[in-house]
Amino acid sequence: MERAMAGHGTDEHPHGADRLCEAGDRVYSRAVRRGRVPRGDAETAPCLLDLALLHPDPDDMDWLVPTPPQEVMTRLLRGMYDEVSASQRRVGSAVAAFERYAGLGRQVQPVPSAAEGSAIRVLDGLARIQAAMDEATEACTTEVLTVQPGGIRREHELAEGLHRALTLRGRGVRMRDLYNHVARHGQGLLNYLELMGDAVEARTLDEVIDRLILFDRKVAFIPANADRTMALELRHPALVEYLVTVFERLWRLAIPLTAPLPDTGIEGISHREQSIAALLAEGHQDAVIAERLGISVRTCRAHIARLSETLGAASRTQLGVRIAQVGLDGPPRTAVSPGAREPGARTVR
Incomplete structure (x- = not known):
C-alpha cells in the first residue's frame, strides 16, 4: 500500500x-x-x-x-x-x-459517512489510504490485528508504519501480527519487535492470507488491487467479524516468533522444504509456491533441487513419488516402515 x-x-x-x-x-x-x-x-x-x-x-x-x-x-x-x-x-x-x-x-437518499459507519469505502491512491489509516489509528483504543504476507520485511517497509505503531503503543493498545515463516530471517522485523516490546506479539505460518489490518474489531483494511494502490475500508459489522474470525483461527495455528519451527522428523529436510513438498504434491507451479511462502522463485527452485537430492529423485515425476512415500505430502510423520523407503531416500528419524 x-x-x-x-x-x-x-x-x-x-x-x-x-x-x-x-x-x-x-x-x-x-x-x-x-x-x-x-x-x-x-x-x-x-x-x-x-x-x-x-x-x-x-x-x-x-x-x-x-x-x-x-x-x-x-x-x-x-x-x-x-x-x-x-x-x-x-x-x-x-x-x-x-x-x-x-x-x-436532500434530493437523494442520505448515504452514511465513513465516520457514521459506511459499510464499504474505496480508497483510491496511497494518500487516501494513509489518511484513512491515520484516522483509524487515532480512534483505536484497544487492539490492532494485522496479517503481513510476503517474505522478509525490508527496513523501509517497517519504517513507513512505525509512527502509527508507536502512537498505538503509547496509548496502551495491544497489537498482534501474523507473518510468513520466512519473515523470521529478517533483522528489520526483529529490530521492530524489540523496539515495540510487549506491545506487539508476533506469530508465523507457512502461508497467510493477503494483507489485513483490523482496528478494535470495528474497521478493517484490505487491498483492492494487485499493486495495493487501492484499498477497501470495511465497517460492516458482519464483514469485520468474519475477518476477525479468520484472523483468530490463523492465530491459533501459528507459531510464536520466539518458538522454533517444528522439526520435520525426516533427516535432511527442513520445515520450509516440507512446505514446498506439500505444495508440489498438490500440483502447484514454482512461481505459485514461491508467492504463497513469501520467497523468491529462485530460492524455491533451490529448495526443490535439494529435495530431489535428499530424496534421491532424478526427475520431477520421481520427486512426487518420493514425497508421497516419506509423507511430505501431508502432515509430518514421525516414522515410516522400512519397506516404504525407496533406494536413495534418506532415513526417517
Whole structure:
C-alpha cells in the first residue's frame, strides 16, 4: 500500500474543496443528484478525485460515487480547525460553498459517512489510504490485528508504519501480527519487535492470507488491487467479524516468533522444504509456491533441487513419488516402515 499514487492533474486545478472550479462543480453536482457518474465524466475535473469528493463505486469500478455533501463539509471544517485562528474567513467561505451541496443532498437518499459507519469505502491512491489509516489509528483504543504476507520485511517497509505503531503503543493498545515463516530471517522485523516490546506479539505460518489490518474489531483494511494502490475500508459489522474470525483461527495455528519451527522428523529436510513438498504434491507451479511462502522463485527452485537430492529423485515425476512415500505430502510423520523407503531416500528419524 506504499507505492506512489498516479497524479490526477491537480496542477491544472489549483484550488481546494471550498472553491471548486467550474468543471468540478458541474460534475460533483451531477453525481450528487444521480447518485453516481461514469469515471470518464471526471476526466475534465480530476480535482474531484484528488479532493476525495468522488471515489470508485465498490460494486463497479467504472463508476464514481460522490462523497456526501454533509461529510465533505464536516471533513473540511475539521481540517480547518487548526487554522481558524490564522484564517477565520476560510471557514465561512467553506460553509457558504457547501450549503448549496447540502441542499442537493436532500434530493437523494442520505448515504452514511465513513465516520457514521459506511459499510464499504474505496480508497483510491496511497494518500487516501494513509489518511484513512491515520484516522483509524487515532480512534483505536484497544487492539490492532494485522496479517503481513510476503517474505522478509525490508527496513523501509517497517519504517513507513512505525509512527502509527508507536502512537498505538503509547496509548496502551495491544497489537498482534501474523507473518510468513520466512519473515523470521529478517533483522528489520526483529529490530521492530524489540523496539515495540510487549506491545506487539508476533506469530508465523507457512502461508497467510493477503494483507489485513483490523482496528478494535470495528474497521478493517484490505487491498483492492494487485499493486495495493487501492484499498477497501470495511465497517460492516458482519464483514469485520468474519475477518476477525479468520484472523483468530490463523492465530491459533501459528507459531510464536520466539518458538522454533517444528522439526520435520525426516533427516535432511527442513520445515520450509516440507512446505514446498506439500505444495508440489498438490500440483502447484514454482512461481505459485514461491508467492504463497513469501520467497523468491529462485530460492524455491533451490529448495526443490535439494529435495530431489535428499530424496534421491532424478526427475520431477520421481520427486512426487518420493514425497508421497516419506509423507511430505501431508502432515509430518514421525516414522515410516522400512519397506516404504525407496533406494536413495534418506532415513526417517
